[in-house]
Amino acid sequence: MKRTPDLGRTLRRAQAADGGFGPRPGAPAEPEPTALAAVALGDTAAADWLAAHQDEDGSVGIRLGPVWNDSATALASFALSDPQRQAALDHLAGGQGRATAESPIVPHDGSLRGWAWTSGTAGWVEPTSRALLALRALRPAAPQIADGVGYLRDRACIDGGWNYGNRSVYGEDLPSYAQTTAAAMLALRPEDGAVFEQGMAALGNLWRGERSGGLTLSMTLAAATAHGDPMAGAVADELHALFQATAFTGDTVALAWGTIATGPGLDVFFGGSP
Amino acid sequence: MSHTPRDPMGQPTPLSEPLERRRFLKGAAVVGAGVAAGAVGAEFLARHQDSQSSTVGTPVAPNGRPAFDPASFAPPGEARVAVLRHTSYDVGLESAVAQGLTAIGADVSGAHVLLKPNFVEFDALSAINTEPRLVAAAALAFRRMGAASVTVGEGPGHRRDTQFVMGSSGLSDVLAAIDVPFVDLNTDAVRPVRLRSSYTDLRELWLPDAVAKADIVVSMPKMKTHHWAGVTLSLKNCFGCVPGRVYGWPKNALHWAGLERSILDVAGAVRPDYAIVDGIVGMEGNGPISGTPISAGLLVFGDDPVATDVTAATLMGFDPEKIDYLREAGRFLGQGDRAKIRQVGEDPQTDMKDFAVLSPFLGMKA
Numbered sequence: 001m002k003r004t005p006d007l008g009r010t011l012r013r014a015q016a017a018d019g020g021f022g023p024r025p026g027a028p029a030e031p032e033p034t035a036l037a038a039v040a041l042g043d044t045a046a047a048d049w050l051a052a053h054q055d056e057d058g059s060v061g062i063r064l065g066p067v068w069n070d071s072a073t074a075l076a077s078f079a080l081s082d083p084q085r086q087a088a089l090d091h092l093a094g095g096q097g098r099a100t101a102e103s104p105i106v107p108h109d110g111s112l113r114g115w116a117w118t119s120g121t122a123g124w125v126e127p128t129s130r131a132l133l134a135l136r137a138l139r140p141a142a143p144q145i146a147d148g149v150g151y152l153r154d155r156a157c158i159d160g161g162w163n164y165g166n167r168s169v170y171g172e173d174l175p176s177y178a179q180t181t182a183a184a185m186l187a188l189r190p191e192d193g194a195v196f197e198q199g200m201a202a203l204g205n206l207w208r209g210e211r212s213g214g215l216t217l218s219m220t221l222a223a224a225t226a227h228g229d230p231m232a233g234a235v236a237d238e239l240h241a242l243f244q245a246t247a248f249t250g251d252t253v254a255l256a257w258g259t260i261a262t263g264p265g266l267d268v269f270f271g272g273s274p
Numbered sequence: 275m276s277h278t279p280r281d282p283m284g285q286p287t288p289l290s291e292p293l294e295r296r297r298f299l300k301g302a303a304v305v306g307a308g309v310a311a312g313a314v315g316a317e318f319l320a321r322h323q324d325s326q327s328s329t330v331g332t333p334v335a336p337n338g339r340p341a342f343d344p345a346s347f348a349p350p351g352e353a354r355v356a357v358l359r360h361t362s363y364d365v366g367l368e369s370a371v372a373q374g375l376t377a378i379g380a381d382v383s384g385a386h387v388l389l390k391p392n393f394v395e396f397d398a399l400s401a402i403n404t405e406p407r408l409v410a411a412a413a414l415a416f417r418r419m420g421a422a423s424v425t426v427g428e429g430p431g432h433r434r435d436t437q438f439v440m441g442s443s444g445l446s447d448v449l450a451a452i453d454v455p456f457v458d459l460n461t462d463a464v465r466p467v468r469l470r471s472s473y474t475d476l477r478e479l480w481l482p483d484a485v486a487k488a489d490i491v492v493s494m495p496k497m498k499t500h501h502w503a504g505v506t507l508s509l510k511n512c513f514g515c516v517p518g519r520v521y522g523w524p525k526n527a528l529h530w531a532g533l534e535r536s537i538l539d540v541a542g543a544v545r546p547d548y549a550i551v552d553g554i555v556g557m558e559g560n561g562p563i564s565g566t567p568i569s570a571g572l573l574v575f576g577d578d579p580v581a582t583d584v585t586a587a588t589l590m591g592f593d594p595e596k597i598d599y600l601r602e603a604g605r606f607l608g609q610g611d612r613a614k615i616r617q618v619g620e621d622p623q624t625d626m627k628d629f630a631v632l633s634p635f636l637g638m639k640a
Contacts, residue, residue, distance in 0.1 A: 024462075062480075065477040066477070124524070165524075169564065210438050213438025215438070251461055254435075254437070
């Protein structure tokens with residue numbers, strides 16, 4: 001895999017004085033960019049920041065009033081060490097999204113809960129994918145894994161890819177996106193069968209049309225590389241060209257995924273230990 | 275019961291007071307008339323139902339509080355709205371925008387202006403987004419009117435790769451060509467802002483600095499039907515000011531809090547000063563994503579977001595009185611009484627287009 005050292009150097013510009021990473025350079029640190037940067041760079045200061053900001057319930061998140069976005073907990077679990085890691089995984093295992101009522105308007109299987117962006121709301125594709133990624137790597141016997149795979153199977157769009165999580169509304173099939181399809185493909189494995197094969201095929205069809213986005217290319221490259229898909233080479237070429245031209249507009253999350261996709265960080269997700 | 279506001283990491287922190295921009299400071303001393311309206315708000319809450327939460331059918335009145343702080347909202351006065359016929363994105367956009375803004379008496383001299391278009395999603399074959407060339411035309415018009423700065427900001431609600439949405443839609447290129455900066459409201463620095471209304475239980479909202487610091491916010495929606503709310507116009511467009519990295523993609527916390535109630539609270543926090551509705555090509559049917567493009571040939575300008583939305587909804591063939599959130603917004607956020615909306619352009623009744631709607635929304639049509 002072609003390396004782009006500038007990706008990591010650019011990512012470091014978003015590191016705050018307290019060791020965490022903000023969503024953009026100069027912004028205060030937040031959980032998601034910090035967790036991804038900790039994995040991407042193997043940065044112990046970022047990992048320490050996550051440990052210092054872990055809630056008593058094991059989560060790492062953003063809160064205001066009744067809104068508690070704990071969706072970064074799954075990513076943080078890769079950077080944390082025991083016992084904080086186990087606390088984060090306990091939170092994941094016990095903190096799934098809300099079941100939803102059956103509805104002909106949005107014909108999902110509402111009993112599959114997945115994971116939510118914010119506590120107390122319904123599951124969506126990206127937080128479900130990252131929770132599944134974490135549990136499969138770090139707590140592979142967790143019974144919630146079956147729900148996560150089932151959720152992704154249920155929410156797959158007609159082409160086998162995923163959007164944010166609604167495959168159909170009012171009888172209209174909704175299109176899938178490369179970025180969320182890549183998120184799902186990071187969580188799924190060949191042994192999941194058709195949902196994996198169709199998802200990877202969909203990603204292969206989608207990514208070129210969405211190659212103007214740094215986050216899309218970075219996550220697509222991570223998924224393709226993780227599964228040894230031959231599309232990885234072409235995706236990498238596009239990623240490097242877009243990075244050179246735009247630096248991904250300074251989006252820390254995109255930069256971190258790009259660094260993970262082109263460096264040793266991917267082994268953290270799939271090798272099981274940072 | 276006391277509540278201690280906290281920063282993103284849970285540390286106690288002072289909340290920013292509700293956003294006050296120049297236009298609203300003018301009326302800030304006029305208070306008191308909202309008390310009765312607050313009671314009406316409670317009635318709205320009691321009969322209103324969620325569209326997507328498990329509380330469907332359950333009356334909701336958060337904490338029994340008044341629906342909004344009457345001290346924060348001056349009684350709506352006369353509003354000015356201009357409807358212009360314009361059928362092409364290729365010809366005369368800049369002059370049309372200048373004409374519309376002049377007609378409503380827009381004053382942006384010396385102000386830092388934030389334009390908030392609708393780029394919730396991107397599909398090259400559909401009419402989801404505010405046309406980028408219209409956004410550019412508005413930016414140029416505001417510059418010529420003496421704005422100190424013009425910035426475009428959006429936080430896409432479905433796609434989190436904003437670089438892709440802006441690049442593929444063409445917005446990045448048209449803004450670069452005229453040297454207008456773009457701010458991704460999903461990743462901009464945020465601050466907690468106390469809500470002035472209590473239609474939801476949210477109490478506070480993270481809002482981007484770009485929104486909080488702007489002197490003037492201009493909501494620039496696409497004229498579209500919406501499969502949960504009936505219509506999506508300048509008030510609903512404010513959802514794009516709420517950062518996805520806190521509220522998710524989609525911003526599901528707002529749906530669980532009650533979609534229409536969230537529209538009222540979010541718009542009450544953002545408080546757009548002006549609105550420009552892109553109805554040259556709108557969307558009917560299963561909007562705001564999967565509907566059908568409709569060539570309405572209209573631009574709507576307003577100095578009041580509620581009056582603008584009432585007018586645009588009328589143009590779409592809706593009875594605004596039958597759109598719950600819009601009727602409620604007219605009690606505190608702006609002028610909802612059509613008799614008090616000064617129409618300075620085309621007549622909305624004679625230029626009405628009959629936007630098709632999904633069957634659950636037929637009852638909202640005029």
